[in-house]
Amino acid sequence: MSNSTISVDSVASEVLIPDRAELVARAEGLQELLWKDAVECERERRVSDRVVAAMTEAGLLRLQTPRRLGGYETDMHTLLDVATALGRGCPSAAWIAGVLNAGNFMAALFPAAAGDEVWRDTPDARCALVLGLPSPAVEPVDGGVIVSGEWAYVSGCLHAQWVSALIAVPTEAGRPDVRFALMPADEVAIKDTWYFAGMRGTGSNTVVADRIFVPDRRLVPYLPILNGETDGVVDPALPYRNSLTGLFSIGLIGALIGGAEAALDFVRDKGHTRPVAGSTYRNQTQSPTFQLDLADATSKIDMAKLVAARIADTVDELAQAGVNADLTLRARNRLESTQVGRLCREAVDTLLTAHGSSAFNESNPLQRLWRDINVGSRHAGFGMGIPEQVYGRALVGGDPRDISFIV
Structure with a gap:
């Protein structure tokens, strides 16, 4: 690992804070392991312990x-870049x-005593x-x-020490007081319900x-957490002020972009050795149709990356400005997150068509990426036309929360 770090005084020790380039490099260094373990991850319907350990060790x-x-x-x-x-x-x-x-961001918004309880033994508690x-x-x-x-649909529950979830506390006025509750993972049970065609390894039980x-x-x-109105609610020294839903999707869309990029790299690399069935082309790269498909998919992935970067930068700029x-x-932000997912989905669809029917062979990693x-990209935060309705309602001066609480 490089020495590109920032020294920060912690309560008990000096914490070295890696910069963005260093953290992304660490993530890139794990790609081979993740790619190799992806088949087991899908078969077992959970990310392997050694992958979790590697991501944890890398910080x-x-x-x-x-x-x-x-x-x-x-x-x-x-x-975003790490995901x-x-x-x-x-x-x-x-x-x-x-x-x-x-989830760790959310846990940091609880009173300091709760944070001390979560991370008192290790900064790697999850x-x-x-x-919902x-x-x-x-x-x-x-x-x-x-x-x-x-x-x-609690993604990460198989690898977490704590779970933060919404509850509705009864009040004398009759209207429930909705709160986040932070519970130790060893006090809850996990019901094995995640049997899905794709993202099987998330174990979202x-x-x-x-x-x-x-x-x-x-x-x-x-x-207040939803609205980013954290004054008097959380530690004022925390540098982030943002709608929770604005940041929740950032890691998710990063995962989708990365998967789409992996599919693009695979199809592009294989194009030099794959024939074009029923044609006289020497290989796929000689076919104008293949070239057009690559251009279309690459353009969509590039657009997804640009939109995702705008979302993340907007969140960061507002946080820095308080x-x-x-x-x-x-x-x-919610609609643009949806658009990122849609662009990635459309790009991968095009890439599998360009590669050919063997893309759907169970031994081909493309079919896993496609699923x-x-x-x-059909996560509840992205789907069913609700993000479009939410943004449209806001654009005409209405309150988008009348349509969805995820704003």
């Missing part, structure tokens, strides 16, 4: 952990890295995060609440709580 799962507790507290563009680099090796592993880093609508039963008690219920006590220090209000994103900008991108 790639502490990007959003507070510096005062040994983390790197990087900007969002760094998270993209990991995605070239395995989209599932990159997805997990994105979600766990977002927190899964789920933004709260449905669990919640019983207020002295000093906290007792929670029972289930949350589906269902988390189950059965009368778990959550103390007040591990509860924070949902709306300004909250308005609803229109938040809605735009991963098609599933990942």
